[in-house]
Structures are given as C-alpha cells and as structure tokens.
Amino acid sequence: MAFEFTAENKRKFDEILTRYPVQRAAMLPALWLAQQQHGWISHEVMEYVGSLLGLSPAKVYETVTFYTMFHLKPIGRHHFQVCRTLPCQLMGAEGITSHLEKKLGVKLGETSGDGRYTLSEVECLGSCGTAPMLQLNDDYHENLTPEKLDALIASLK
Amino acid sequence: MEKILTKNFGLKDSHLLSVYESTGGYGTLKKLFAMQAKDVIEEVKKSGLRGRGGAGFPTGMKWSFVPQDNPKPKYLCVNADESEPGTFKDRYILELDPHRLIEGIVICCYAIRSHAAYIYIRGEFVFPYHRLEAAVKEAYAKGYLGKNILGSGYDLEVVVHRGAGAYICGEETALMESLEGKRGMPRLKPPFPAVVGLFGCPTVINNVETISALPYILENGPDAYRKYGTEKSPGTKLFCVSGHVQRPGNYEVPLGYPLKKLIYEDCGGMRDGKALKAVIPGGSSVPILTAAEAEEVTLDYEGLAAKGSMLGSGGVIVMDETVDMVKSLTNLAHFYSHESCGQCSPCREGTGWSHKILKRILAGEGRPGDIEQLEKNADHMMGKTICVLADALAMPYIGK
Structure with missing residues (x-):
C-alpha cells in the first residue's frame, strides 16, 4: 500500500526543508515524521521519503538501517527498552529484563501476539545516575525496582 | 564554590525564559554585540576553557581555526548526542537550563561569524528535545534569536536536529554525516571540520557543557573563570557519578578536585559499606583506575593523564568489591x-x-x-x- 504524508505532515515536512541548505539533511526529520504517522518504516515509506528528497529508495534504506530507533517492522503499543550498558548492569539491569519477561509474558526482543508489548534491551540511555532504568515509548523511568515496574505495567492502558 | 553551570538547576521552572532572565540570563548579549568577534575569541582563549565532550581541546583555539576569508557560510554544531556510557550531564543542562546553552550558542556563533547553528540531540532524549525546542521558540519570540538580534544587525538561526539512535554520531565528523542525512560514519581527517565541516563549510563543533560555560566567561571575564580549577585545566566541570555510591548524580566541581573527595564526601561514600574496587573516571572509553589510583587522582586533564587515564566526558563509574x-x-x-x-x-x-x-x-x-x-x-x-x-x-x- 502506498504511503504518503497527511496534509499536516506534508506542511511540516515542507517547513523542515527550509532549515537546511541541502535537501538530504531533511532525511532524519522526514523519517521521524513518517514513523510517527505510520508506526514503523516500511519499504513504501522509504520509497516515499526518497521521492520527496530526490533520492533512490536504496539511499533511504541504508540510512534507516544504520539507526536503532527506526523500526523496520511494526512494534508493540508499549515498547519497553531496558538499558543494558555497564552502569545499569552494575545496578541490576538484568533483573529488570527478567522481571519484565515474566510479567509481560514476552521474551527479550519479541512482541506479544496481541501487539500490546515489545521488550528490547538498548545501549546506554544517558541516565546512569538513576540506574537501573528503561525507556517506555518516549519516556524515561528511572531508579527502577520490581515494585515500580509492576505499578508501571498496571498503569498502562 | 560558586556554581557556573548548575546554579539555576534548583530553581522552580528553571527551563523557562522568564526564570532565566530573572537571574540575569541573556544579559551578556549587549556586551557581546559591542565587542569585535576576534576579541570574543581572545576572551575565551584567555579563560582556558577546554572542550567538555571528551577530548579537552582548547575551545578558543578551535574557534580561531575557522578561516575568516572563506566565502562559504560558517556553521556551529552543538553536540548534544550524549551517549558515552556513564555520562548524563548534557541531558540535565538541556532539561533544566536550556537558555544558558542558547545564550552560549549566540556567543560562539558571533565569535566565529556564523549565522546558523544546529543542535544535534540524541534521538532517545525526547523530553529534553521538547524542552529545548520550546526554549528555542521562546528565544526567537523574545528576539534573542533570528534576524537583527536586539537591534544589533546580527542574524542567527538555530535548528534542533534529532538523531535516531547511534553512539558513533557523538564523534564530531560522524555527527556531521548524520546531520547531512547519511549513515553516521566518521570522516577521515584532515580536512578538519574548522575548514571542511558541515555541508562542506567551515564548522565549529562544541559540546553542550562547553557552550554553556560561555555566558559566565563573557559576563565575568576570563580571570573570574580561572579562579576555579588548575592552571592547565581552568574552570568547573560536571562529573556524573554512577554505580555503587550512596548518592549518584551530577556534581559540578572545580577541575583538579580529588576523586576521593567526590566519592567519599559529595557522594556519601560507597553503598552498603562495601570497599571500592575500581573507577572508570571519564566515560567508558577511558582507561580504568584501580581503587588505589582512584584515591590519589585529581579530576583534571593532567591529573588523570598522570595515572594513565583521561578526563573524558566526566562520567565516573564507581565499582565496588563485588563487581566481576x-x-x-x-x-x-x-x-x-x-x-x-x-x-x-x-x-x-x-x-x-x-x-x-x-x-x-x-x-x-x-x-x-x-x-x-x-x-x-x-x-x-x-x-x-x-x-x-x-x-x-x-x-x-x-x-x-
């Protein structure tokens, strides 16, 4: 199915283009807009963004796949991203992941069958003084304990 | 000690323009526009300010490498791609005092005769990104950014650009590649960014913390800045302490501060009465110190080099005796x-x-x-x- 920006996002994209002397520099902002609209970056999205920037889909593909935050397939409505890097590991990050695996019924790296949860581990999120921590969709949750995790899960719609 | 970078952190709504102004914020711009660009560079050179992103290169000297006879536009890239494990300082500046950064950006751009700055912020920092975007909007509305700032005839555009998850984009040339819409792969140097940087133009790239020190330096002068720190490492720096201490967090201390004091006094010592085993003093990319080395070292560029490590980004990762x-x-x-x-x-x-x-x-x-x-x-x-x-x-x- 072909993808295109909504009228509002097209307006936003046109404004973004004016910020850079080189069109290709609008690549990451355009991909962010597309992911917000579509939830993930499909091949159709890449073709569309390429057409807007005058680039082949392959140029968009090589950029998309370089970065960890663009999703190449649909992800769960609630995306748990547990920081796994050293400062968090020192403070018990592994326990956070295993607790979530149990409570969410999802294995690390997987999405639940109903599309509700995705569980990932990610590298340093720059929140080392409040470890262990995770990012749930856009938001940081810090100084985690099993109790805090349970309350967080219970609060989700 | 007077706080330079964190003095507003405790204020209510410290991220708002009105609060920043109430503490004298943007007060240096009048003085700035009355100065010659080259004199601003001289002031920063005299202050001895060194890059806080990791390499510690003298900031004023870096600016002076930008060729002024080059007809191309000049750019400032602000490195807010904070991803060095153990480092979480820029995030707090972005969240709690974004206007200090913006004022610093105006100072830097004026000095290097640039009319466009790009702040590259890591994609995961969604909350700081929104704070920063809002602050930039406020600054435009109040005439601190945009055309003819405060009637000076000086124009400056500032764009906030989000990354999308890649540690390497904190490397200066990878950041520029990424900003240009490509994979973030570092470039061969030379040419250095000061000559061929963003969009093939002369570019200065500085870390958030470095830029945020500029309003103080311009307001109070290089000598005031040099009251803190050591001869070769002047000023204050944020140290991000993580791991097995009682009170992890951000601490602004003068350079040359003893690491032992930071751990045992400021951070309240080791957690659960355990013994110290090792410390990574400057983010995960710098050599690790044994407990004995850590207890002797001072936190300045030279002090850490003497122990075979580096000051790096100031990410202090503390490990107790239980660590494998x-x-x-x-x-x-x-x-x-x-x-x-x-x-x-x-x-x-x-x-x-x-x-x-x-x-x-x-x-x-x-x-x-x-x-x-x-x-x-x-x-x-x-x-x-x-x-x-x-x-x-x-x-x-x-x-x-």
Whole structure:
C-alpha cells in the first residue's frame, strides 16, 4: 500500500526543508515524521521519503538501517527498552529484563501476539545516575525496582 | 564554590525564559554585540576553557581555526548526542537550563561569524528535545534569536536536529554525516571540520557543557573563570557519578578536585559499606583506575593523564568489591561491537570477535590462548581506524 504524508505532515515536512541548505539533511526529520504517522518504516515509506528528497529508495534504506530507533517492522503499543550498558548492569539491569519477561509474558526482543508489548534491551540511555532504568515509548523511568515496574505495567492502558 | 553551570538547576521552572532572565540570563548579549568577534575569541582563549565532550581541546583555539576569508557560510554544531556510557550531564543542562546553552550558542556563533547553528540531540532524549525546542521558540519570540538580534544587525538561526539512535554520531565528523542525512560514519581527517565541516563549510563543533560555560566567561571575564580549577585545566566541570555510591548524580566541581573527595564526601561514600574496587573516571572509553589510583587522582586533564587515564566526558563509574571485571568488560565489548559503524575492518571485526571471546571466557569456556588472542586483537585495533571507537575497547586488553 502506498504511503504518503497527511496534509499536516506534508506542511511540516515542507517547513523542515527550509532549515537546511541541502535537501538530504531533511532525511532524519522526514523519517521521524513518517514513523510517527505510520508506526514503523516500511519499504513504501522509504520509497516515499526518497521521492520527496530526490533520492533512490536504496539511499533511504541504508540510512534507516544504520539507526536503532527506526523500526523496520511494526512494534508493540508499549515498547519497553531496558538499558543494558555497564552502569545499569552494575545496578541490576538484568533483573529488570527478567522481571519484565515474566510479567509481560514476552521474551527479550519479541512482541506479544496481541501487539500490546515489545521488550528490547538498548545501549546506554544517558541516565546512569538513576540506574537501573528503561525507556517506555518516549519516556524515561528511572531508579527502577520490581515494585515500580509492576505499578508501571498496571498503569498502562 | 560558586556554581557556573548548575546554579539555576534548583530553581522552580528553571527551563523557562522568564526564570532565566530573572537571574540575569541573556544579559551578556549587549556586551557581546559591542565587542569585535576576534576579541570574543581572545576572551575565551584567555579563560582556558577546554572542550567538555571528551577530548579537552582548547575551545578558543578551535574557534580561531575557522578561516575568516572563506566565502562559504560558517556553521556551529552543538553536540548534544550524549551517549558515552556513564555520562548524563548534557541531558540535565538541556532539561533544566536550556537558555544558558542558547545564550552560549549566540556567543560562539558571533565569535566565529556564523549565522546558523544546529543542535544535534540524541534521538532517545525526547523530553529534553521538547524542552529545548520550546526554549528555542521562546528565544526567537523574545528576539534573542533570528534576524537583527536586539537591534544589533546580527542574524542567527538555530535548528534542533534529532538523531535516531547511534553512539558513533557523538564523534564530531560522524555527527556531521548524520546531520547531512547519511549513515553516521566518521570522516577521515584532515580536512578538519574548522575548514571542511558541515555541508562542506567551515564548522565549529562544541559540546553542550562547553557552550554553556560561555555566558559566565563573557559576563565575568576570563580571570573570574580561572579562579576555579588548575592552571592547565581552568574552570568547573560536571562529573556524573554512577554505580555503587550512596548518592549518584551530577556534581559540578572545580577541575583538579580529588576523586576521593567526590566519592567519599559529595557522594556519601560507597553503598552498603562495601570497599571500592575500581573507577572508570571519564566515560567508558577511558582507561580504568584501580581503587588505589582512584584515591590519589585529581579530576583534571593532567591529573588523570598522570595515572594513565583521561578526563573524558566526566562520567565516573564507581565499582565496588563485588563487581566481576570480566563481566564488566564483556558488557562494554557488547556495547562497542554493537556501536561500531562498520566502515573500518579492524574495528568492525575486532570489536565483534573480542566480544565473542569474552563471552566464552565469561561462560567458563575460555581456551588456552584466549588472553593472548585478546592482546593481539588490541594490537590490530589500536590506532588503525578512522576514529577511536576501537581503541576504547582495545585499551583494557593491554591493561590500560
């Protein structure tokens, strides 16, 4: 199915283009807009963004796949991203992941069958003084304990 | 000690323009526009301010490398791609005092005669991104950014640009590649960014913390800044303490501060009465210190170099006696192999293979020759690549 920006996002994209002397520099902002609209970056999205920037889909593909935050397939409505890097590991990050695996019924790296949860581990999120921590969709949750995790899960719609 | 970078952190709504102005914020701009650009560079040179992103290069000198006879536009890139494990300082500046950064940006751009700045912020920092965007909007509305700032005739556009998840984009030339809409792969130097940087134009790239020190320096003068710190490492710096201390967090202290004091006094000492085993003093890419070294070292560029390490980004990772060093190294090997951009074979292969060997050792399946192989890997990785990502992982193999 072909993808295109909504009228509002097209307006936003046109404004973004004016910020850079080189069109290709609008690549990451355009991909962010597309992911917000579509939830993930499909091949159709890449073709569309390429057409807007005058680039082949392959140029968009090589950029998309370089970065960890663009999703190449649909992800769960609630995306748990547990920081796994050293400062968090020192403070018990592994326990956070295993607790979530149990409570969410999802294995690390997987999405639940109903599309509700995705569980990932990610590298340093720059929140080392409040470890262990995770990012749930856009938001940081810090100084985690099993109790805090349970309350967080219970609060989700 | 007077706080330079964090003095507003405790104020209610410190991120708002009105609060920043009420503490004298943007007050330096009048003085700035009455000065010659080259004199601003001189003031920063005299202050001795050094880059706070990791390399510690003298800021004023970096600015002076921008060729003023080059007809191309000049750019400032602000590195807000904070991703060095153990580092979480820029995030707090962005969240709690974004206007100090913006005022610093105006100062830097005026000095290097630039009319456009790009703030590259890591994609994961969604909340700081919204704070920063809102602050930039406020600054435009009040005439601190945009055309003819405060009637000075000086124009400056500031764009906030989000990354999308890649540690390597904190490397200055990778950041520029990424900003140009490409994969974030470091460029060969020379040419250096001051001559050929963003969009092929002369570019200064500075860290958030570096830029945020500028309003103080311009307002109070280089000598006031030099009241803090040491002769070669003047001023204050944010140290981000994580790991096994009672009170982890951000601490602004003068450079030259004893690490022992930071851990045992400011941070309340070790957690659960455990003994100190080791400290990574400047983010995961700098050599680790033993407890004995950590208790002697001072936090300045020279003090850490004397102990074989580096000041780096100021990310102090504290480990107690229970920490398994093999497991810690394996964790970092995973990090560096995951974050290698892949363009240089010694890094792509070296980080990947050493992670596999370390995992094997950690699982109790180490083989004779594994240690020697890691040492060999270090030789194959160090100094053989475009950037220093591979070196960061190789140093621990040879006991550094």
